Amino acid sequence: MELSDLEKIRFDKIAEMRANGLEPFPTRTEVNQSIGEAIASFEKAEADGKTAVSGVILGGRLRASRIMGKLAFAHIEDRSGRIQLFFRINELGEAALAQFKDYFDLGDYIQASGDVVRTRTGEISLQVLEFKMLAKAITPLPAAKDELVDGVLVRHATLADPETRFRQRYADLAVNEEVRKVFRTRASIVKAIRNFFDDHDFIEVETPILQPIYGGAAAKPFVTHHNQLKQDLFLRISFELYLKRLVVGGLDRVYEIGRDFRNEGVSYKHNPEFTQLEFYWAYADYLQVMELTEQFIAHVCDQVLGTRKVIYDGHEIDFNPPWKRVDLRQGLIDACGIDINQYPTAETLAEIMQQKGMKFKPGEARGKLIDFLLGEYLEPTFIQPTFLYDYPRDISPLAKNRPGDPSTVERFEGFVGGMELCNAFTELNDPLEQEARFLEMGREYKAEDEERHPMDEDYLRAMSYGMPPQGGFGMGIDRLCMLLTDRRTIREVLLFPHLRERDQD
RNA sequence: GGGCGCGUAGCUCAAUGGUAGAGCAGCGGCCUUUUAAGCCGUUGGUUAAGGGUUCGAGCCCCUUCGCGCUCACCA
Incomplete structure (x- = not known):
């Protein structure tokens, strides 16, 4: 030294x-x-x-x-x-x-x-x-x-340099009382979430972080290796497929709070590892999940802050139910004048987008284009808590079709402060259709090359034993913490945010 | 990964291409109720690292590293 x-x-x-x-x-x-x-x-x-x-x-x-x-x-x-x-x-x-x-x-x-x-x-x-x-x-x-x-x-x-603050969090905490306060609030938030779901007859479970087949979200995984078993493993990108296996097993209200890992870029709202809440609720659908979401967020606000109105980034955000609800199709008509139902293919949709002078990556699937539109024209405008619902099927392979409309699924995302907070749907529970959806996504029964995702046959087998209708839900707890502590970046609510490795001096 | 910006004392920040500074902290004094205590004195620098231009570089140029913002990526 x-x-x-x-x-x-x-x-x-x-x-x-x-x-x-x-x-x-x-x-x-x-x-x-x-x-x-x-x-x-x-x-x-x-x-x-x-x-x-x-x-x-x-x-x-x-x-x-x-x-x-x-x-x-x-x-x-x-x-x-x-x-x-x-x-x-x-x-x-x-x-x-x-x-x-x-x-x-x-x-x-x-x-x-x-x-x-x-x-x-x-x-x-x-x-x-x-x-x-x-x-x-x-x-x-x-x-x-x-x-x-x-x-x-x-x-x-006092210490203000973000690099030193995050690399030497111990010094930051020792010196900046309000930083300690953020993490006390974070602990209260997690506690309040547990209280809520425990009180609603959910049981908390822990599922594998090391997974031979990853899934449940669209993200690149971290890869690791078990030496003795000579087996490549992935760090989970979501809990979804394991939690729904538990519902098949009769644990029909489950939740998990834990770490997800996504091998992607970092930003003010993305960290390579982050804390996720997921719950699965048998005999419920996405509309009931919306209501439960409103209730549990309000409960967290009550417990942690004693108020449902919080200031985030200069806006007063009101978490009192009910949240605003916006139909995805109608929302896009209002926001950018495009009725996605009139453009049933990627080609026609891309054409109208081009006509409107939008800049986007060519050659994308229709669902991706819609995702681009909502990210561009809707997400930033949802400052107050808002549910955006009824998503295109092709970007939602685990969600159930809307009755009478095979192109969309019963799915919603919750937005607050111009940021996606949660994602939920009525879960697809038909194993034959699930298999077809996996195949549509390019999953193969035999993965010839390593880039291909293998079919998750065990998940299909679980579903084929009979999976009750259920609503499922996922939320980034870090983002909720940002909202409730008025922090503009995810790093401020992570004790040890990921930073590039630096030579020890 | 791309673009823009930043990196100076332990901390927060100054310094037209011309002797690297201040406040706080530290060190030495004075001081029996202070509240950022006060007063006097004083130490402290590889200006992120490396190279270049110049009589002379913290400042201009190049490379590297790190950080920030932003774009891209992100069912």
Whole structure:
């Protein structure tokens, strides 16, 4: 470990402390409560007419200090908050106060015991009677100053460079309180989702991440290899096909929260690995799934934020049901003047798009063209929660046909803040039709070349045992977190977002 | 992968092609109720890396690396 000048000073203090019989990294602590608990019990005692609470032992990271001749103030921070420490020569003596001045730096972990009191300026503080180092920090935290004044965080040049923040998330979290808050909110969101589905009689399951045949979405997978089995495996791109196998097995309300992996580009809303929620609900269809979606998102808002109206990117978004519903065909007529029903082939649709001066990749299938249109003309306009429904069949191989219309399926996507949030449909449960759809997609019973997707015969076999009608649903939890924490990029809601590898320095 | 932009002290940022600076942090003083404490003094740089042009490069040119925005990709 190469040390900077600042680090050498701190490093030398370790040896100096040990030479003076002090351990900079002791094994045991005597901390008996959190900072938040100490403040709460003081406020309670104060209400009972007392002026101090004694016997308090706190641990925390030193975030600020103001040292004077014969007294010193400091702020320490733990998971529950911040408190001021107040050192006086009267209680501590000259030697102890000198230890604080000589050995302690911002970023160190300290244990302090004493009485919780209010100082003359009215701030609840720990009047320190004893203290010790819990862990010495050698590297200074990347913040110049960071102070809590009247409950407001006042900052002076704290870590802001996104690269350092994401590569050294530990430093970002240590220094930026609002970053910690984002991840606490994220944890609450996931908890609220679990509560909702548990309460609605769904069971949570875990299905394979390493899969011999991947499927359930259109995405490029990561490939890996099992050495002993001499078998190539894929990291899952969705849970769908495994969860529906479980429904066949009689677990007819299941959900899973876990990681998906897609070997594609990164963007403000894409990370190579991301957290997905999927649920499958027997005896329901996509209309019922729409309603359940509205309910569970509202539940999450209630639990996590206490309100269903959130600010995202400067817009007030209202998650109160019902969401706006837009028929895909009608939506496109309104947005770009094209009635897709009048253009039943890729060629005719491409022609009208060209006439309208749209720029798109030639030679695409009809479904892809429609997908392009909705991405271009509809998605960015759906700021308020909106369900777009009834999708073209050829981009939805696992969704069930709409009765009386073989060209579209019972599928919807939910959009919020101009971003796709979720995707759901009435699940196709006819094994013969499913087989035909797979074949249409170019899946082969025998994959001659490695580029070809093999047929998922086991999935077809599961379905042929009899699969109940069901609605299925998938949602990127990261994107929901973006919406509920007002973060403009997915990296801000991922603890360790993917960054390009960099040589260690 | 393409286009545009960025990379200077621990952090946040300055610096017409002409001696690399400030605030905070750090270090040394003074200071017994501070709140970004204050006052005095002071240390700290391979200007991302490498090459080129020039009397002279943080600045201009080229290459590489990383980051950001954007486009493409993304049932």
